[in-house]
Amino acid sequence: MLSLSSRPALRPAARLTRHFHRSVGIVGMPNVGKSTLFNALTRTGQAQAANYPFCTIDPNIARVAVPDPRVHALAKLEKSQKVIETQLEFVDIAGLVRGASKGEGLGNKFLDNIRQVAVIAHVVRCFEDINILHVEETVDPLRDLDTIRTELLLADLQTVERRLETLKKKKKSTEPGLASLGIVLDRIAPLLEEGVSLSNLTFDVPEEQVQFDRLQLLTAKKALYLCNVSEDDAATGNAMTEAVRAQVEAEGSVCLTVSGALEEAAAGFEDEESQMEYLQCGGLSETGLTRVIRASQKLLQLQSYYTVGEKEARAWTIRQGATAPQAAGVIHSDFERLFIRAETVSFDALMQAGSMKAAREQGFLRSEGKDYVCQDGDIFNFLVGR
Numbered sequence: 564m565l566s567l568s569s570r571p572a573l574r575p576a577a578r579l580t581r582h583f584h585r586s587v588g589i590v591g592m593p594n595v596g597k598s599t600l601f602n603a604l605t606r607t608g609q610a611q612a613a614n615y616p617f618c619t620i621d622p623n624i625a626r627v628a629v630p631d632p633r634v635h636a637l638a639k640l641e642k643s644q645k646v647i648e649t650q651l652e653f654v655d656i657a658g659l660v661r662g663a664s665k666g667e668g669l670g671n672k673f674l675d676n677i678r679q680v681a682v683i684a685h686v687v688r689c690f691e692d693i694n695i696l697h698v699e700e701t702v703d704p705l706r707d708l709d710t711i712r713t714e715l716l717l718a719d720l721q722t723v724e725r726r727l728e729t730l731k732k733k734k735k736s737t738e739p740g741l742a743s744l745g746i747v748l749d750r751i752a753p754l755l756e757e758g759v760s761l762s763n764l765t766f767d768v769p770e771e772q773v774q775f776d777r778l779q780l781l782t783a784k785k786a787l788y789l790c791n792v793s794e795d796d797a798a799t800g801n802a803m804t805e806a807v808r809a810q811v812e813a814e815g816s817v818c819l820t821v822s823g824a825l826e827e828a829a830a831g832f833e834d835e836e837s838q839m840e841y842l843q844c845g846g847l848s849e850t851g852l853t854r855v856i857r858a859s860q861k862l863l864q865l866q867s868y869y870t871v872g873e874k875e876a877r878a879w880t881i882r883q884g885a886t887a888p889q890a891a892g893v894i895h896s897d898f899e900r901l902f903i904r905a906e907t908v909s910f911d912a913l914m915q916a917g918s919m920k921a922a923r924e925q926g927f928l929r930s931e932g933k934d935y936v937c938q939d940g941d942i943f944n945f946l947v948g949r
């Protein structure tokens with residue numbers, strides 16, 4: 564068995580919350596390759612983000628640029644001096660063991676770290692190597708998945724039971740929201756007791772949905788599964804990845820095969836070209852990072868809009884369905900309140916026109932008000948004022 568006591572404590576979770584809606588937490592059993600993947604992925608991210616200072620906030624947290632050919636095309640078109648891609652935050656969470664919800668291993672501390680992220684990337688070990696210890700002694704990804712999910716379920720059950728207790732004590736309180744919270748807790752407690760994860764649960768009453776979201780339950784989070792395979796299996800996967808894929812895809816989740824070993828070796832090359840050559844030798848056409856980012860963005864239901872000028876071309880991230888003022892609010896929180904209108908053109912129309920000036924002359928630029936729902940790839944100029 565591995566000793567878990569000497570592992571470094573994780574940083575306080577408070578600083579994660581700013582980017583909560585754009586963070587991916589790497590979760591799994593101890594020693595399955597989480598840190599290897601985290602390091603490799605965020606290092607290839609560093610090479611890709613040549614024009615953006617790589618931001619390591621902590622060894623356990625890193626931001627990587629979201630690869631985006633559109634922002635580069637815009638910069639080329641308008642001869643912008645700088646390109647700024649949008650970023651996604653990765654958090655390397657320490658290993659979870661059986662009994663974590665009861666304090667085993669580093670216990671609840673990990674679970675709290677997981678609470679802070681928007682997407683859980685479950686790493687499951689799908690490589691054999693007698694030199695690499697497994698805390699359960701054998702390599703069995705389905706068993707590992709079951710262990711992790713059980714711990715997340717038990718942690719949620721504890722949260723719900725605690726909240727039900729507090730609610731009982733506040734029986735006579737007129738505090739707003741308590742009635743909705745009660746309805747939510749009564750609905751989810753039996754589900755958790757039956758071992759049902761809450762990932763597909765929604766509430767028709769908006770106030771109940773708000774209360775449910777506030778609980779930040781672990782099994783309600785979007786999840787994707789990363790099967791960590793040996794370098795040889797990077798392109799093809801293996802029987803273990805197939806078993807994991809069959810199980811998680813049946814639940815409607817996304818499963819990717821990545822090789823920590825291959826990604827780590829590729830990340831060892833300084834430049835992107837050599838990284839790609841190495842990956843191609845392993846039968847891959849893109850980095851694991853690109854695939855993980857794409858899957859995460861999709862799960863998070865995010866989309867991009869752009870601002871472009873002589874100084875910089877920049878990509879911004881918003882939720883699908885965001886309005887123009889909400890998009891402006893991403894640049895500066897005051898802009899949402901001070902929004903007057905937006906001048907906008909789609910990426911395709913701008914490319915067709917050949918420049919902002921030409922787009923304006925040809926009437927491609929539209930003026931949109933407060934109710935405009937942003938489309939993926941909009942280029943914006945916001946008019947704000949008091």
Ligand SMILES: Nc1ncnc2c1ncn2[C@@H]1O[C@H](COP(=O)(O)OP(=O)(O)OP(=O)(O)O)[C@@H](O)[C@H]1O
Pocket residue numbers: 591592593594595596597598599600656657658659690692695791792793794822823824825
């Ligand atoms: N795809 C792979 N093939 C072979 N070995 C791998 C692979 N991925 C990771 N390893 C090896 O497995 C060991 C454990 O990796 P790592 O430290 O990344 O695990 P971890 O999940 O972060 O562990 P912990 O929970 O202890 O933080 C390392 O020796 C690493 O080199």
Ligand SMILES: [Mg+2]
Pocket residue numbers: 597598599655656657658
């Ligand atoms: Mg680790």
